[in-house]
Amino acid sequence: MDSKEVSELIKEYAGDVRIVNNRCLFATSDKQRFRALLRALRVAGVTHISTITGIDVGNVVEVIYHFDCWPTMLNLKIPLPKDDLKIPTITDVFPGAVLYERDLMEMLGVKVEGHPDPRRLFLPDDWPEGVYPLRKEFRGAPK
């Protein structure tokens, strides 16, 4: 699929589509339409998730899912307000996302609901609860 086909495929689930070039596009969706979009991607034959990025932008944490639609890169943004940092897991549809979701949970404190193995991935076991290193308000490791 090239960028046009991908944007055609996701247009009813996502808005704000920005086609960067023939093999890369950005789009924004929300939690309500997210699951339906995943299924649509899956039906269209997308199997590869490259990674998940989380960005703290003030009151909102943006979660970006990078899907590889052979060869187009679909970068799907889901903005999550900080008072409701929850997102359903995608591991049932894309099992390769297991580690990325654990990473997202411990680094930005996004609660991934229904994750099969929600342990820490990189942080040490004695890292305090509720301290997330990639948040804006983070000021150094706790003593």
Place this chain on the structure above:
Amino acid sequence: MTFVVPVGPQHPMLKEPEFFRFEVKGEEIVGVDIRLGYAHRGIEEALSRRSYKHNVYLCERICGICNVVHSTTYCQTVEQLAGVEPPERAKYIRAILMELERIHSHLLWLGVAAHQIGFNTLFMLAWRDREYVMDLRELISGGRVHSAMNTIGGVRRDVRSEHVPTMLRGLDKLEQSARYYTDLWGSDRTILARCTNVGVLSKDDAIKFCAVGPLARASDVKVDIRKDDPYGAYGALSFNVITEQEGDVWAKGMVRLREILESIKIVRQALKELPSGPVRTPVELKIPPNETVERTEAPRGELIYYIRSNGTDTPERVRVRTPTYGNFASMKSMFAGGTVAEIPIVMWSIDPCFGCNDRITLVDSHTGKARVVSFDELRRWKK
């Protein structure tokens, strides 16, 4: 009766610290658990606190083995953000360096793989021949491992025309030895006994767990970013994507060895068709708010950089997804049903690079913690 074989954080099998916990019944593996994070340096956060120019050097130090591909991907991403195009000659020089890096990474893999199955002679010989590549890299860039060639908008040094014949001679020697090792890998009885039908990753699992690079290609998944999403000079260079059917350790080795031959071909072609002109475009490094993603084919697979700019000379956020991180999810299915004797070679067959993998957190996890884990478990085994 099952007991636990700890592999790591320090173990002769691992070249870098990481902890793997194998539950073993006799010789058979029944469970595996991975504990990451022993080599954290907090690079993602550090990248968002330094200027774009500084970050070139920091990205180069994410991984020692694949430093060129890291800095190239970073530079490409920033160039795309800033809307500049590097000169053609710079793209070719980058391609030459990246392919030399692939050759040296794969030869390094071969040496360590031979060591993992106890074939120390092959280990020493493979690393001896790896010196040819190091010499070529030194010739171009002045550095055997860290080339420090890339800069935003091009490369810092040119390939001099009097170096080209030396390069070609070096490539001939390299090709000879690569062919020899390819033959050896396909014919030596003990290598075949240890590597065939071991650590098999089926095609379905490779797709399901999003395997990348040689790991996926050995399971007959034809992915190669150089072909799928050509970047730099790769659109103009001709080469084949190597795949194997079996998905076992042997196939993973064969893919890498045959890729060495392809890379030699690419370097030869790039040297022949090297366009003339400048090697650097000046760039204004105050980038308006924007975001972009770039991916390249590192020696170990797909490497992704995501950068968001915010109008200043430092990036807002840099996300790095290294190939080893992408390949860890496949690991469990490769170990299922294996034996203790297979742990080292199967582990090494994904060519793990923990330095790459662990770059994310902010503080390095204290080694003291790791020791507590191990000792507790040691005490339990005694009982």
Place this chain on the structure above:
Amino acid sequence: MMEVLSFFFNSLVFPGLLFASLIGLLYAGIDRKVTGHMQHRIGPPIWQEYLDVGKLMGKEDITPSAAQSLVFNVAPLIALGAVTTVMLLLPVNSAQPALTAVADLIVIIYLLNIPAICLMLGGYSSGGPFGSVGAARYVVQLFSYEFVFILAIIAVIARVGSLDLTAVVGYQAQRGWLILDLRLIPALIAMIISAQGKLMRVPFDIPEAETEIVHGALTEYSGPKLAIWRIVYNIETLVVAGFIAALFLGGPVAYTIGGFQIPGVADFLIKTLIIVLITTILRNIMARLRIDQALKFYWTFAAFLAVLSLMLVLVVP
């Protein structure tokens, strides 16, 4: 009085502990040097093994708390005693061994197994998972190579018609070396293959496979105890080589060249060195097998060679 002195001299100096450990360590150094050259390295100097063992001897002796038992501490000493005793039973300087008491091939086979058993006991009692896995693997390996080893010896016994090593050497002095008998060539090959397993050299270094189980049964040993294990291992190499030399290469023979009397021990050293070098070359051209593959290899290919040899000896006149 003389007998007692001579016994002590034999067991402690020549051909016992001192001689055996000096030569064993030297052979290990030669082995490492040859390995280095085969791998296009310079390699350590041939006296490196003396330095290594000497350094280990001076190190602190650490016993893990999980391993504090008599077995763990005594195992290396018993093994050392066993291999030194075999040295006394081997023809080193002449056809006559140092200990002339009634001791035949069966005793030597028994004694050669004691280091293996001590290694297992040491591994199991060390309290670590690597030691246990290493010991378990060595049990399997013992059952693999020992059968072939004994079958090959039986082929020789059937050929000579005596269980006495002195008689085997004497027989060869009169009728020529057994290696020249084509019927025994398969037995010799089987013997070298099983020696490779006995000495834990590639492709059969499975019980101490470094990348898999660190150092196998010896993982928890350190300092002087590890040094004793190294000496045991190196004497064992010499002993097995000397045993093969006595069985197939005619044992030590004294020559007289131009009025010079060259003692049998020189011949012994040359022959054992050749055998050690063969095992060195073998270990550098192969990868390590898995334990199940090693078992299968011994019980099919190597056992077939030994049985073939025995059949030929019994059937072909």
